[in-house]
Amino acid sequence: MAASEVHVVTGAFGYTGRYIARRLLERGVQVRTLTNSAKRRCSLSGQVSVLPLCFDDPDRLADSLRGATVLYNTYWVRFNHTTFRHATAVHNTLRLFEAARRAGIHRVVHVSITNPSHDSPYEYFRGKAVLERALIASGLSYAVLRPAVVFGREDILINNIAWILRRFPVFGVFGDGGYKLQPIYVEDLANLAVTEGLRDADVIVDAIGPETFRYRDLVRQIGSIVGVKRPVTGVPAGVGWAIGWGIGKVLGDVVITREEIGALMAGLLHTKSSPVGSTSLTEWATHHAACLGRRYHSELARRKDLHTPYVTVS
Numbered sequence: 001m002a003a004s005e006v007h008v009v010t011g012a013f014g015y016t017g018r019y020i021a022r023r024l025l026e027r028g029v030q031v032r033t034l035t036n037s038a039k040r041r042c043s044l045s046g047q048v049s050v051l052p053l054c055f056d057d058p059d060r061l062a063d064s065l066r067g068a069t070v071l072y073n074t075y076w077v078r079f080n081h082t083t084f085r086h087a088t089a090v091h092n093t094l095r096l097f098e099a100a101r102r103a104g105i106h107r108v109v110h111v112s113i114t115n116p117s118h119d120s121p122y123e124y125f126r127g128k129a130v131l132e133r134a135l136i137a138s139g140l141s142y143a144v145l146r147p148a149v150v151f152g153r154e155d156i157l158i159n160n161i162a163w164i165l166r167r168f169p170v171f172g173v174f175g176d177g178g179y180k181l182q183p184i185y186v187e188d189l190a191n192l193a194v195t196e197g198l199r200d201a202d203v204i205v206d207a208i209g210p211e212t213f214r215y216r217d218l219v220r221q222i223g224s225i226v227g228v229k230r231p232v233t234g235v236p237a238g239v240g241w242a243i244g245w246g247i248g249k250v251l252g253d254v255v256i257t258r259e260e261i262g263a264l265m266a267g268l269l270h271t272k273s274s275p276v277g278s279t280s281l282t283e284w285a286t287h288h289a290a291c292l293g294r295r296y297h298s299e300l301a302r303r304k305d306l307h308t309p310y311v312t313v314s
């Protein structure tokens, strides 16, 4: 790789994108970000060139990718909401892939999800399957990375489990809580992305970390690590969703959606693949125990305020 190469990262002032951008900068690669949050304050500002994700103007979108060799795509929306939808994210990402092809991008490293499927009852997983198929058919060289849950300082799920444990006398898991998930550390995911960005082979990788948890055990483990051992009790999925909805109303956020609960309970955040990440969530959480869950991490706050940095575990 020539040091003068330019790589494009979507969302470098967001979560996963910032770690990928940082890794690339450390390797001497010039980084350009395409983002909806060009004004968000970030330690990387000034080190990366910044252009808008202008999905509505395909020519401009292609121009914003010209001169670069690799595109790392993290762009997606977590759930359907009044102001954003999965269907829009699928449409926009298809435009991004087409713009990459027109701009002469050589390789795309695309962040997907474990177990995407065209037949999935969950739009998130169907949309990701559509995008993977389109990328494969595009003729571009590709690496598709499929994480289950990404943990790190900016993460939402793990931090907010700790937040709930700290504030409520009991923690309700959906159903029996026996379904599994395999979290990967965001730095491990970024390393994998950058490594794959420098390769040529077309690959699809389950981007999972070294530990597999049953959901109820994950909750217990986090409680024990942050020093709040609450009773963990099974509740019907609908009841769990309603409680989450109520907490979200108070906080002005969506804590969890019915789809997310369904996918979790269906075991879609679990694979049979070998781990590619080496950082243990248990060790990372122990290291950050004093701060984990002290502040709530809000998805909607990140989308409403495009200037303020993501709240992090310090």
Ligand SMILES: NC(=O)c1ccc[n+]([C@@H]2O[C@H](COP(=O)([O-])OP(=O)(O)OC[C@H]3O[C@@H](n4cnc5c(N)ncnc54)[C@H](OP(=O)(O)O)[C@@H]3O)[C@@H](O)[C@H]2O)c1
Pocket (backbone or CB within 6 Å): 010, 011, 012, 013, 014, 015, 016, 017, 034, 035, 036, 037, 073, 074, 075, 076, 077, 078, 084, 111, 112, 113, 114, 147, 148, 149, 150, 151, 157, 303
């Ligand atoms: N976080 C996890 O636990 C997890 C688990 C499995 C898979 N993934 C996948 O990992 C990728 C990166 O996710 P992330 O958690 O790191 O998210 P993120 O940084 O918060 O967002 C990634 C990108 O999507 C854009 N974006 C997010 N929500 C949006 C919205 N509602 N409207 C418009 N743009 C939006 C961001 O916009 P800006 O340009 O404004 O920053 C950023 O460019 C996604 O493809 C996701 O499906 C994440």
